[in-house]
Amino acid sequence: MSGKSLFSVILAGLIIIVASKSVYIVKETERAVKLRFGEIVDADVKPGLRFKFPFVNTIRKFDSRVLSLDSRPQAFLTIEKKRLIVDAFVMWRIDNVGTYYTATSGEEFRAADLLSTRVENELRNQFGARTLNEVVSGERDEVMATAIKSLNDVAERELGVSIVDVRVKRIELPPEVSNSVYDRMRTEREREARELRSRGFELAEGIRADADRQKTVIEAEAYREAEEVRGEGDAQAAAIYADAYSANPEFYSFTRSLKAYTESFQGNGDVMLLKPDSEFFKYLSNSKQGE
Structure with a gap:
């Protein structure tokens, strides 16, 4: 060549x-x-x-896509000085490339480290201003919303990144605190159960008393109506008997005497001392004379 x-x-x-x-x-x-x-x-x-x-x-x-940062579990104190172990994660992305490069030299691990420090500080401030009950259940959404807004301002200004979301994965109590907290929660639940039970007994007694009162009223009204019906029946029976016996007084006297004989001589050991010409033996004497 x-x-x-x-x-x-x-x-x-x-x-x-x-x-x-x-x-x-x-x-x-x-x-x-x-x-x-x-x-x-x-x-x-x-x-x-x-x-x-x-x-x-x-x-x-x-990378301009949304990135995730799983921060280390940290111990935070509430306003009651209760220690909590908080495990959180952050979703973020680069917003201002120049600021991001200047602050981190373009190294993602350095950006994650700086961002993790700021997240921990912000969560420590948020947890330190609230009670245990508020951060566990009552105001968790408010805590996250406030943390996102505050972190966004700092992260955009210092790191050139925007915070998409901050979420708490888990909140745990240290062993030395969990037992006392669980005991207090158990005591509160037992107290609520006692209050509900006593209210239930009170309502039951009221319902039972009202039922007893209604029962007494119903029985009294039923007895009154029964007595009225029985009285009307007795009156009608008496009127019927009166009409029947007034048609033949002699027959009525005869049937009454037979009934008296039957009731008087039921026992074998019965003894009656009467005069032979007593009115009681009227029909017996008349029957012998008729023979």
Whole structure:
């Protein structure tokens, strides 16, 4: 190969290398900054095919999608000086690429470390201003909303990132605190149960007393109505008997005497001392005379 041909090959190779170093692509899921000897000259390179001066400009690319940070479980104190073990996570993304690069040198692990420190400080402030019951159940949503707003302001200003969400995965009580808390919760539940039980007994007694009163009233009314019906029946029976016996008084006297004989001589040991001509033996004497 001649010297001219070798020069041409070397020149072509250099052109290819320079061209490859002069072209770069920023994806839609990326954010980038352009540096010139380490100094930022373009703090927000748009997605697409771009050009740069080789060996002069440097391109740093970062993921623009939502990233997650699972912070370490930390011990926080409530306003009651109760210690809690809180495990939280943060969803964040790069918002200002220039500020992000300046604050973190473009290192994601450094950004995560700085952000984790700020999250811990903010949660410590939020938990320290509330009671145990509020942070566990009563105001957890409010705690998170306040933490997101406060962290957003700090993170955008200092780190160039925006906070999408902050969530508490788990809140645990230390062993030395959990037993006393559980005992207090158990005592409160037992007290509520006693109150509900006593109210139930009170209502039951009222219902039982009302039922007894209604029973007494119903029985009294039923007895009154029964006595009225019985009285009317007795009156009607007496009237019927009176009409029947008044039609034949002699027959009525005879049947009454037979009934008296039957009731008087039921026992074998019964003894009666009467005069033979007593009115009691009227029909017996008349029957013997008739024979």
